[in-house]
Amino acid sequence: MSNTQYTFSEEIKRRRTFAIISHPDAGKTTLTEKFLLYGGAIREAGTVKSRRSNKHAVSDWMEIEKQRGISVASSVLQFNYDDFCINILDTPGHQDFSEDTYRTLIASDSAVMVIDSNKGVEAQTKKLFHVCKMRSIPIFTFINKMDRQGMDPFDLIDDLEEALGIHSYPIDWPIGNGKDFRGVYNRLEKRVELFNEGNHGQSMAKIITGDAKEEKFKGLLGDTLHQKLLDDIELLDVAGDEFDLHKILTGELTPVFFGSALTNFGVEPFLKAFLQMTPSPLPRKSNKGYIDPEENNLNGFIFKIQANMNPAHRDRIAFLRICSGEYKKGMMINHVNTGKKIKLSQPQQFMAQDRVIVESAYAGDIIGLHDTGIYNIGDTLSENSTELLFDNIPSFSPEHFIKISTVNAMKRKQFLKGIGQLTEEGSIQIFRKPFAGSEELIVGVVGLLQLEVLKYRLTNEYGVEIRTQEQPYRYIRWVNSDFDIDRLSVMMNSAIAMDKDNQHVILFEYEWSISRLEERTDGLVLRETSFDYS
Numbered sequence: 227m228s229n230t231q232y233t234f235s236e237e238i239k240r241r242r243t244f245a246i247i248s249h250p251d252a253g254k255t256t257l258t259e260k261f262l263l264y265g266g267a268i269r270e271a272g273t274v275k276s277r278r279s280n281k282h283a284v285s286d287w288m289e290i291e292k293q294r295g296i297s298v299a300s301s302v303l304q305f306n307y308d309d310f311c312i313n314i315l316d317t318p319g320h321q322d323f324s325e326d327t328y329r330t331l332i333a334s335d336s337a338v339m340v341i342d343s344n345k346g347v348e349a350q351t352k353k354l355f356h357v358c359k360m361r362s363i364p365i366f367t368f369i370n371k372m373d374r375q376g377m378d379p380f381d382l383i384d385d386l387e388e389a390l391g392i393h394s395y396p397i398d399w400p401i402g403n404g405k406d407f408r409g410v411y412n413r414l415e416k417r418v419e420l421f422n423e424g425n426h427g428q429s430m431a432k433i434i435t436g437d438a439k440e441e442k443f444k445g446l447l448g449d450t451l452h453q454k455l456l457d458d459i460e461l462l463d464v465a466g467d468e469f470d471l472h473k474i475l476t477g478e479l480t481p482v483f484f485g486s487a488l489t490n491f492g493v494e495p496f497l498k499a500f501l502q503m504t505p506s507p508l509p510r511k512s513n514k515g516y517i518d519p520e521e522n523n524l525n526g527f528i529f530k531i532q533a534n535m536n537p538a539h540r541d542r543i544a545f546l547r548i549c550s551g552e553y554k555k556g557m558m559i560n561h562v563n564t565g566k567k568i569k570l571s572q573p574q575q576f577m578a579q580d581r582v583i584v585e586s587a588y589a590g591d592i593i594g595l596h597d598t599g600i601y602n603i604g605d606t607l608s609e610n611s612t613e614l615l616f617d618n619i620p621s622f623s624p625e626h627f628i629k630i631s632t633v634n635a636m637k638r639k640q641f642l643k644g645i646g647q648l649t650e651e652g653s654i655q656i657f658r659k660p661f662a663g664s665e666e667l668i669v670g671v672v673g674l675l676q677l678e679v680l681k682y683r684l685t686n687e688y689g690v691e692i693r694t695q696e697q698p699y700r701y702i703r704w705v706n707s708d709f710d711i712d713r714l715s716v717m718m719n720s721a722i723a724m725d726k727d728n729q730h731v732i733l734f735e736y737e738w739s740i741s742r743l744e745e746r747t748d749g750l751v752l753r754e755t756s757f758d759y760s
Contacts, residue, residue: 234552234588238519239506241590243313243547245330247358248340249348253370257340257487258303258316264494265305265312302545302592304575310501313592317354326530329603329619329652331357333529333547333592336364336504339480340487343369343376343403347389355390362477366500367394373486375404379458383466383482393467393479397499398492400484401447401455408447410484410492411438411459414469414499418443418455421491433494475505507590510549512606513615517550519589524551524559524609527616528601531651542647543574543594544601549616551609553587562606562615570595603652623754624655624670627697627733628677631667637690644688645669649726654680657723657731668697668723668733699733703740703752714747 232240248254303314315334317327331337337358341347358365369382377385379400387394398410401418409420420434420443436442438459444452473479481503485492509516510525517525530545553570561568573593574581587593595601604619632641645667649656655670671677677694684690699721705711711730716722719735720743732752734740744750 234522235520237311237552237588238590240309241311241313241507241588242336242501242504243315243334243507243590243592244336244338244504245315245317245327245334246338246340247317247327247331247351247354249342249345249350252340252342252345252348252351253487254340255316257338257368257370257493258314260487260490260493261307261312261314261497262303262305263490264497265307302575302594304591307497307501311591312501313590315592326653327354328357328622329529331361331363332619333527333545334363335506335508335590336366338500339365339367341367341369341382341386343371343382343484344374346377346382346385352389355392359392359477364475364477364504365392365480366504367480367482368487368496369482369484370487372400372403372407372484373405373489373491379403379484386480386482390480392477393473394482395467395469395474395479396462396482396484397469398483398495399455399458399462400492402451406451407486407491408451409433410495411455412495412499413459413462419492419495420446421489471503474503507549511617514611514613517614517616519550521550522552523611524553524557524607525549525611525614525616526607527619528595528603528605528607529619531597531601531603542597542599542650544597544605546573546593546595546607548587548589548591548593550589552589553584553591553593555585557609560608560610560612561600562608562612563602564600565612566600568600568607572596599650602650622672623702624672625700626672626674626677627657627668627670627699627702629666629695629697630669631693633691633693640688641684641690641692644684644690648680648683656726657733659721659723659733670702697733698735701734701737701740703732703734703754705730705732706749706751706753709750714750716743 246254246258303316305312315330317330339351339355339358341351355365367386376382383394383396386392397414398412398419400410401408401420409418411418416437417435418438422434434446438455447455467479470479474481481499483492483496483499485496487493507519509518526546526548528544529547532543532545553573556569556571558567558569560566573584573587573595575584575587575591575593581594584593606615608614630645632638645656648654653676657668657670659666659668669677669680671680681692681694684692698719704725705714707729711722714722716732717739720739721733723731723733725731732743740752744752
C-alpha cells in the first residue's frame with residue numbers, strides 16, 4: 227500500500243519491529259521465510275535443509291550460511307502484511323554469535339522465541355530469553371515442528387515455565403502431533419483451524435474453521451482425536467494462567483502458539499494474533515529522558531555494521547534503528563558522537579541481501595546507511611539535537627584469542643583492511659601487542675565459530691590467506707585511562723596490548739592474576755568492558 231494513505235501517527239502505529247530468537251536448528255530461519263511468504267514478499271519458500279539444490283533461506287545471505295545451513299549474521303527484512311509494516315530482525319542462532327544477537331534485541335520492540343517440540347527449551351534459548359527478560363520486552367513463543375513426533379504439549383508448557391521462570395498462556399492448542407498433526411484450536415477465537423497441505427510448505431496452507439463441537443470435525447478428525455481436543459480445551463480453561471495483555475507487554479507472560487513452519491501449519495494464525503498483540507514502536511531511553519516515537523524529530527542509533535553485503539562493491543552498511551520521527555529524502559542529520567552534520571543520501575531497506583532505496587521511513591524502521599568509516603556501533607543520530615545520546619550498547623569481553631598474520635606479505639594492505647572492517651562490525655575485537663620492535667595482532671572473539679567465519683571471510687571477501695596461532699589468554703581487562711602504563715609490571719602469564727581505540731588492555735591466562743595485579747598496583751582500576759562509565 228502507498229504511504230500516502232496513512233498519517234504520520236498512523237505510519238508509526240502500524241509498525242512492528244521484532245527479533246526472532248532460538249537455539250540452533252529450532253526452525254527460526256524457516257519461520258522467518260514463511261512470514262515473508264504470507265506477506266507476499268516471496269512467491270515460494272526455500273529451505274535451509276535443501277543442500278543439494280540451489281535454494282537457500284532468503285534471510286541467509288552470507289555464502290558460509292548457505293553452505294552450512296546456519297545463520298551467523300543478523301538479517302534485516304521488511305514487508306507489509308494486512309495494514310502492518312513489519313521489520314523482522316533474524317538473529318544468529320549459534321551461541322558464538324550471542325553478541326550480535328544481543329545488539330539486535332536492543333533494536334527490537336519484542337521477540338519471537340522459537341522452540342523445537344521434540345527438544346523443548348534448550349541452552350541457547352535460555353540465554354537469549356534472559357537477555358529479553360533483562361530488557362522487559364514482550365516474548366511470544368512459537369512451538370515448532372509439531373508435524374514431527376515430539377513432547378506432549380502439556381509437558382512442553384511445563385518445561386517452558388520451569389526452565390525460563392515465566393508464566394504462559396497457550397493462545398492456540400495443537401490438534402494431534404507428528405504425522406497426526408491436523409491443526410490448532412484458537413482459544414481467543416474459540417474455533418478449530420484445520421490445515422490442508424500447503425505444497426510441502428512452499429505455498430500458503432488453507433484453513434478449515436468452525437466450532438470444536440461441530441459434527442463435521444468428528445468426521446474430519448475421527449472420534450478419538452476429536453474427543454481428546456474437547457478434553458484438552460476443558461482442561462486448559464480450568465487450569466493455567468489467565469490471558470492478560472498487560473503482563474504480555476511487560477514480559478511477565480508469554481503467549482504460546484503451536485505449529486509447523488516447514489509445512490506452514492499454524493504460521494498465519496500465529497502471525498495474525500502476534501501482530502495484534504505486539505506493541506508498535508516503544509519510547510527509547512536516552513540521556514534526555516525517554517524519546518517518544520511520535521516526536522516530530524528524527525532520532526536513532528546504530529546497532530549493527532556489516533561489510534561486503536554486496537561483494538561486488540565491497541560496501542559497508544551501518545544499520546540505523548529509527549526511534550522517533552520520519553526520514554525524508556536527502557535530509558541532514560547530526561552525528562552526535564562526532565559533532566558532524568551528515569546528509570543521509572540514498573539510505574536503503576532490505577530483503578536479506580536485496581535492497582531498495584528509501585524515500586521515507588518512520589520510527590520502528592531499520593534503514594541502512596552507506597558507511598565510509600564514520601559510524602560506530604552505538605552512535606546516535608539526531609535531526610535537531612547535538613547532545614542527545616541513546617543508552618550505550620556494551621560489547622562482550624572476548625574469551626578466545628589468536629595471533630593472526632597474513633601468509634603473503636604483499637597482501638598486507640588487504641589483510642589490514644579486512645581486519646579493520648570486520649572489527650568495526652563488532653564480530654571480532656583486535657588488539658596490538660608490542661613485540662621485538664614491532665607489534666603482533668591479536669584477535670579476540672566470544673565464540674570459536676567466529677574465528678572460522680573470520681578465516682572464511684578474509685579468504686573469500688578480501689583474497690587474503692592467513693596464519694593463526696592460538697594464545698593462552700582467557701581473560702581481558704581494560705586499564706583506567708588516567709593510569710600511567712609505564713608503571714605497570716605484569717606477570718609472565720599476562721600481556722599488555724592496545725585495542726582499536728588505543729586504550730590499554732591486559733590479557734590474562736588465569737583469573738586469579740587479575741585481582742593480584744590490582745592489589746599490588748596503586749591507582750590501577752581494571753574493568754571488563756571497553757566502555758569507561760567513570
